[in-house]
Amino acid sequence: MTVGNEFGVIRQLCLHRRRRDPSSHVPEHALAPVKESVFLPYISSHDEVRRILTAARSHNGRFIWASMLHTLILMLYRTGSRLGEAVRLRRRDVDLDRGILTIGRSKGRSRIVAIRADLVAALRGYAAERQRLVSDRQRWDPEAFFVRRDGSPLTIVSTSTAIRRLLRRLDIKPPDGRIGPRPYEIRHAFAVHRLTAWAKDGVDIHARLPVLSAYLGPQNVIGTEVYLKATPQLLELASDRFEQHLRSACPPR
Structure with missing residues (x-):
């Protein structure tokens, strides 16, 4: 179940990247099917x-x-x-x-x-x-x-x-x-603003999710992962960091 939910977050990031680069690979949903919530909260600026x-x-x-x-x-x-x-x-x-x-x-x-x-x-x-x-x-x-x-x-x-x-x-x-x-969505604004600040500071967001989860108090970290796809800005920051990681991991030939 944990692998499935982590896969769901990775797939969302891949879907976001494909908007900018149509050649980007998006894993099949069937590889680790999870029921993804269609609800996206309103995030106040x-x-x-x-x-x-x-x-x-x-x-x-x-x-x-x-x-x-x-x-x-x-x-x-x-x-x-x-x-x-x-x-x-x-x-x-x-x-x-x-x-x-x-x-x-x-x-x-x-x-x-x-x-x-x-x-x-x-x-x-x-x-x-x-x-x-x-x-x-x-x-x-x-x-x-x-x-x-x-x-x-x-x-x-x-x-x-x-x-x-x-x-x-x-x-x-x-x-x-x-x-x-x-x-209720004032709570969502807090979560997304905190994650966005961490992303700007170069913090590993996925590693911090358990901390945010404990602070917010949901049943488990899965309930917090909805915030990873809540705003385009957060996805853009995650996408840019992932791209930088790939470039550093694959030196030019």
């Missing part, structure tokens, strides 16, 4: 992510308040967490002294996620505002780390709705229908 975060700072919803929404989206993009995982975070799951998040059991397992100092600072700022909001509302302090404007625990439905409206307002998502980017 760095500029779109910045626009989303900027717009979140001025959000003024009935239940969703600006600082909370901005911090939540920033955390989603910086950690690749699922929306549900972020919403379900409890105060004790967010250890800002050690810079780690404890993600509860999701998709079969729990995990500990290390976070950078800039995200720690953002979460500290939100935590202080959260405490003031709960105190001002004279409510008991809920276990939930992310709370709504009235001090009650955040819900996945209200958060997803707020992010979708944000995407529509920025014309990143069409005004009607279910097509276009979804809140």
